[in-house]
Amino acid sequence: SGEIENTTNPIPTLESEIEDTTNLNSIVESEIENLEDSITILLTDISRTIQLMTKSLTNPFIGRTWKTQVDKMLTQLATYGRTRKDLNQKIQTYYYFRKLLDQHADPAMIKDFIERKQGKRKAKDTWH
Incomplete structure (x- = not known):
């Protein structure tokens, strides 16, 4: 049991x-x-x-001179918009702006050009 x-x-x-x-x-x-x-x-x-x-982008700011390119970029940055497309275009503009500064022999010349076009205060917002 x-x-x-x-x-x-x-x-x-x-x-x-x-x-x-x-x-x-x-x-x-x-x-x-x-x-x-x-x-x-x-x-x-x-x-x-x-x-x-992966998609290659064509630089929309290509111009004969760097001044032409910067003018196009400043015009693009001056446009207002809150849509995804607008914001993407701004990001793209800053990307190509940085590329232009990196490739240019004298980036200070570009910054001076922007200062003359926009004024010192606004110009700092463009490249900072």
């Missing part, structure tokens, strides 16, 4: 669970190949998506 019956079974080994172990290697190799194929497909998809997302 106080005895507990032993109901535990031995833990089966992997070999005893698989009836035919001769086929095991080919099954594992096949699974690895399928996994490699899936990874290759995934990597291909990711790289295609990245290529589609």
Whole structure:
């Protein structure tokens, strides 16, 4: 009445669970190949998506001289707008403005030009 019956079974080994172990290697190799194929497909998809997302922009401020470019940029920055498109254009304008300053031999000349056009106080807002 106080005895507990032993109901535990031995833990089966992997070999005893698989009836035919001769086929095991080919099954594992096949699974690895399928996994490699899936990874290759995934990597291909990711790289295609990245290529589609990168888009080259044409500088809308290209002009014959840097003064022409700066004039176009200042006009663009003076336009008001709160839409996403307007804000994106402002960001793009600042991007090309920075690029122009970085590539110009004498960026101080550009800053002086802007100061003369806008006044000292407003000009500082343009490049800070």
